[in-house]
Amino acid sequence: MNLLLQTNHKNLQGQIAVTGSKSETNRLLLLKALFPNITLANTSNSDDSEVMQKALVGNDEIVDIHHAGTAMRFLTAYFAVNADREVVMTGSSRMQERPIKILVEALAQLGVEISYEKEEGYPPIRIKGKKVTASKVNLAANVSSQYISALLLVASKLENGLELTLEGEITSIPYIKMTLALLKDLDIQTSFEGNVIKVFPKEAVESKEMVVESDWSSASYFFSLVALADTASITLTSYKENSLQGDSELVSLYEKLGIKTTFDGNKMTLVKQENFNYQTVNFELNNTPDIAQTIVVTCLGLGIGCHLTGLHTLKIKETDRLEALRIELTKLGAAISVTNDSLTLNASQNINHNVRIATYNDHRMAMAFAPLALKVPIIIDDAEVVSKSYPDFWNDLKALKFEVSEL
The missing domain is CATH 3.65.10.10 (Enolpyruvate transferase domain)
Structure with missing residues (x-):
C-alpha cells in the first residue's frame, strides 16, 4: 500500500x-508469563506486541517473530530458562541478518545450550531450555539494551538470581532503567551500582494491575x-x-x-x-x-x-x-x-x-x-x-x- x-x-x-508503549508492553508481557497473577491495561496494539503475546501463550516448536527485534531478544532469554522446552526462534529475512550472538554467548555463560540453524551469530536459533543455577554474566556495555533487558527480565526466576557485569561505557541507560523500574513495581529486588546490575530471585509476586x-x-x-x-x-x-x-x-x-x-x-x-x-x-x-x-x-x-x-x-x-x-x-x-x-x-x-x-x-x-x-x-x-x-x-x-x- x-x-x-x-x-x-x-x-x-x-x-x-x-x-x-511497545517497550513497556513487551517487558510486561514477559513478566506476566513468569508471574501469571499480574494483569495488564493499555497494552500496545502493535504487531510486535501481538507476536510477543502469541509466542508466550503458544506451544509451537517453531516460533516466528517476523520483524520484531524486541521479541527476538526477550523470547530468546525466556525460552532459554524455560526448562524442558525446546524451540527454534526465527523471523523475517531482515531479522536473520540482525545479530543475536552477544545474547547467545551471555546465556551460554549461564549454561544454556543454544545452536545456530543457519549462519553463526544470527537467527534462526535452536534453544534447549533448562533450569539455571549459575548466576554471573559478563556483557559488553555498548550493545543494544534489549540484550541486557532480556537477561534482567528473566533473572528473578533463576534459582540464584543474576549478577550482570557490563564492560565499558553503557548505552541506552533509560531502557535498562525502565526494565529495573518495572521489576521494582513488582517488588523484585534489584541494584545497579557502577557497571554491576543485580536481580534477586523471587518465587511469586502480589496480584497487581500494571498500566502501560x-x-x-x-x-x-x-x-x-x-x-x-x-x-x-x-x-x-x-x-x-x-x-x-x-x-x-x-x-x-x-x-x-x-x-x-x-x-x-x-x-x-x-x-x-x-x-x-x-x-x-x-x-x-x-x-x-x-x-x-x-x-x-x-x-x-x-x-x-x-x-x-x-x-x-x-x-x-x-x-x-x-x-x-x-x-x-x-x-x-x-x-x-x-x-x-x-x-x-x-x-x-x-x-x-x-x-x-x-x-x-x-x-x-x-x-x-x-x-x-x-x-x-x-x-x-x-x-x-x-x-x-x-x-x-x-x-x-x-x-x-x-x-x-x-x-
Whole structure:
C-alpha cells in the first residue's frame, strides 16, 4: 500500500489517544508469563506486541517473530530458562541478518545450550531450555539494551538470581532503567551500582494491575507535526511527566525546536511557539536513538541544520537506518552525510515535491517522513509497515485533516 500525503490545513488542533508503549508492553508481557497473577491495561496494539503475546501463550516448536527485534531478544532469554522446552526462534529475512550472538554467548555463560540453524551469530536459533543455577554474566556495555533487558527480565526466576557485569561505557541507560523500574513495581529486588546490575530471585509476586503508559516514540511524530505546522496545539493521552521511557527526552529536545509541552493529569499538550528563533541543533542521542529519524526530518522541514551523534545502534535496526536516511533525504534535496554513529544535515530551504519515500520494512521511516506533508506532497511506499508499532497512525493523521490517499 503506497500513500500520497498532503494537506492544506497548516493549523493543527486535536486530541489523539496513542497506543500503549511497545517497550513497556513487551517487558510486561514477559513478566506476566513468569508471574501469571499480574494483569495488564493499555497494552500496545502493535504487531510486535501481538507476536510477543502469541509466542508466550503458544506451544509451537517453531516460533516466528517476523520483524520484531524486541521479541527476538526477550523470547530468546525466556525460552532459554524455560526448562524442558525446546524451540527454534526465527523471523523475517531482515531479522536473520540482525545479530543475536552477544545474547547467545551471555546465556551460554549461564549454561544454556543454544545452536545456530543457519549462519553463526544470527537467527534462526535452536534453544534447549533448562533450569539455571549459575548466576554471573559478563556483557559488553555498548550493545543494544534489549540484550541486557532480556537477561534482567528473566533473572528473578533463576534459582540464584543474576549478577550482570557490563564492560565499558553503557548505552541506552533509560531502557535498562525502565526494565529495573518495572521489576521494582513488582517488588523484585534489584541494584545497579557502577557497571554491576543485580536481580534477586523471587518465587511469586502480589496480584497487581500494571498500566502501560502510551508510547513516547509514537509521540515523536506529533512533536514533528507541531513543529512543522504554521500554528498547532495537539493533546496526547496517556502520558506521564516523569516517564520511565527514555524517549520522553523529546520534551527537552523539541523545546529547542520551538515546542512548549505541558502536562495535565495523563494528558500532554504540545504547542508551537510563535516567532521562535531557530538555529542549528547538536543533539547527543546515545540514550534515545529511535527518535533520530523524526528529528532530522523535522530539521529538514524547518530549513535548519542538525548534527546528531550516538547513533551506532541504528545500523542493526529494522534496516540500516543511517544509510536509509541518507538515501531518502538526498531524494528530497537535502545535503546530508552519515558516519557509523552520526548524521549531519545542512540547512536548506528547498524540499523536492512528490518524492517517493522507501520505507525498508521500517515503521519509523514511514512515520518520521509523514510530517513533511505539511510542507510538500509526499508519497510513502509500503505504508502498512506502521502496524509494527502504531497501527492507527494514518487514521490519526486523517483526524488532523491530512489527505491520505492510496495510490
